[in-house]
Amino acid sequence: MKTKLGPQDILFPVPAALIVSGTMDKPNIVTVAWIGMISCVPPVLGIGIHKSRHSYKLIKKFREFSVNIPPADKYKEVDYCGIISGRDRNKFKDANLTPVKSGKIKTPIIKECPFNLECKLVKTLEVSEHTLFLGEILETHIDSDKVKNKTPQGINIDKVNPLVYFPTIRQYRKIGKRIGKSFNACLELKDK
Amino acid sequence: MKTKLGPQDILFPVPAALIVSGTMDKPNIVTVAWIGMISCVPPVLGIGIHKSRHSYKLIKKFREFSVNIPPADKYKEVDYCGIISGRDRNKFKDANLTPVKSGKIKTPIIKECPFNLECKLVKTLEVSEHTLFLGEILETHIDSDKVKNKTPQGINIDKVNPLVYFPTIRQYRKIGKRIGKSFNACLELKDK
Numbered sequence: 001m002k003t004k005l006g007p008q009d010i011l012f013p014v015p016a017a018l019i020v021s022g023t024m025d026k027p028n029i030v031t032v033a034w035i036g037m038i039s040c041v042p043p044v045l046g047i048g049i050h051k052s053r054h055s056y057k058l059i060k061k062f063r064e065f066s067v068n069i070p071p072a073d074k075y076k077e078v079d080y081c082g083i084i085s086g087r088d089r090n091k092f093k094d095a096n097l098t099p100v101k102s103g104k105i106k107t108p109i110i111k112e113c114p115f116n117l118e119c120k121l122v123k124t125l126e127v128s129e130h131t132l133f134l135g136e137i138l139e140t141h142i143d144s145d146k147v148k149n150k151t152p153q154g155i156n157i158d159k160v161n162p163l164v165y166f167p168t169i170r171q172y173r174k175i176g177k178r179i180g181k182s183f184n185a186c187l188e189l190k191d192k
Numbered sequence: 193m194k195t196k197l198g199p200q201d202i203l204f205p206v207p208a209a210l211i212v213s214g215t216m217d218k219p220n221i222v223t224v225a226w227i228g229m230i231s232c233v234p235p236v237l238g239i240g241i242h243k244s245r246h247s248y249k250l251i252k253k254f255r256e257f258s259v260n261i262p263p264a265d266k267y268k269e270v271d272y273c274g275i276i277s278g279r280d281r282n283k284f285k286d287a288n289l290t291p292v293k294s295g296k297i298k299t300p301i302i303k304e305c306p307f308n309l310e311c312k313l314v315k316t317l318e319v320s321e322h323t324l325f326l327g328e329i330l331e332t333h334i335d336s337d338k339v340k341n342k343t344p345q346g347i348n349i350d351k352v353n354p355l356v357y358f359p360t361i362r363q364y365r366k367i368g369k370r371i372g373k374s375f376n377a378c379l380e381l382k383d384k
Contacts, residue, residue: 001336002308004295008332008344009235011227011309012261013205013356013367016374035203036228037359038240039322043201046238046324048230069204075371080378095381103196116194117203125317127326130231132238134319140200144193152200152360164205164356164367167229168344170375174368175205175356179267182208182362186272189286 008168016078016165016172018068018113019047020099021058023106027099029091030055031082033167034130035067043137044122048130054086059133063121064105067135068113072163075172077112104138114160116141200360208270208357208364210260210305211239212291213250215298219291221283222247223274225359226322227259235329236314240322246278251325255313256297259327260305264355267364269304296330306352308333 014033022028034048045067049056059065070078077095084091092099099108102118109116119135126132140152148154157175164173206225214220226240237259241248251257262270269287276283284291291300294310301308311327318324332344340346349367356365 002292002301002333003336003339003342005332005334005339005342005344007235007329008309009229009232009237009329010307010332010344010347011207011229011237011259012307012349013207013354014228015203015205034229036206036238036240037201037203037226038238038324039319040201041321043199044319045201045203046228046230048228067203072371076377076381079372079374079376080381083375083378084382100194109194115202115204117200123317123319125315127231127236127315129233132230137199137201140197140202141194142197144195147195147197150195150197152197152202153362155202155361157204157358157361157363157365162205165374166349167374169347169349170345170373171349171370172372172374172377173349173370176366176368178363178365179264180271180364182271182357182359182364183275184271184362185268185364186270186275189268189272190276 010168012166013164015069016163018070018081018110019055020066020107021055024099024101024108027092027108028055028058028086029081031078033165044134046132046134048132050130059121064107065119065135066102066107066109067117067119068110069115070113070163071161072174074112075163078163109141114143114146202360204358205356207261208355210262210273210302211247212258212299212302213247216291216300219284219300220247220250220278221273223270225357236326238324238326240324242322251313256299257311257327258294258299258301259309260302261307261354262305263353264366266304267355270355301333306335306338
């Protein structure tokens, strides 16, 4: 039996990503659950930002942003960055987060976030009241103690301990038990 | 200390969503980790699909698709639907999944997935080798035993038990412990 809930903007599980915009001397942070990868050659992702946001103006102006995946224990700081406006407050200071120089863009990344993507704005698409910003990923950072052999496949997810978010239901969660490996788990079914 | 990994198409945690395309008599499934909400009035989400995919043609043709969030225990079936092509096989049959009539679109939803979205294609954007399909969400379904008071806020995430995916690192995981409530967890920081 299914219950109908009408047209809803609910999708889960998603990251609670901290998006940095602006420059090293005046950076801003906003929390975004509406984010997704789109393409791989080159890698491009999209974020949905409301036009009323301070970050909206900063991304439009500087045409760059960084995506920072926070660890689960920073959920209060993540929550703060989603509620307070950067027009009124310095969220880096309030949330005790540290801007660190990026390699390819002028917008900083967040030191306390173990995984970071530097993005250059490549396309802007208006989708009703939100704007979809498409960013080409120019550089990827991972805390050195959380990766083996300096390869993407060597990322240790338990050490990264990313926050998991459930919009609308409004829950922050930790990741759970590892249950399988992709491109592999289905072998039984495939050989049926 | 940060390690640079170059431009990578890595973002986590994400859903491993089962996208259904086609019609009740000939539906197809593809697994998609590249999905994100974009807008809320009306609700619109985006999925990134490679042009070589059978689902790409079906979505272009029927201009509809459903998004189905699988439970963690179906990770083998989810993996299968991402590897095998619908050109060669009937994935519903192979993976023991059941197509169920939707309410607003002709493309079915998946019975075994506790959360389902019916989408109408509203925009197609070419982003290098992938295509971003924007779907307006016309209806939302949840298993009746996993929601209280028939409201989105009443969704019981523990009962839904959604699969969590880590692309590139290729891990399927369960959700973990609930650690906080959003729009609320930051109150200590806010009142500082």
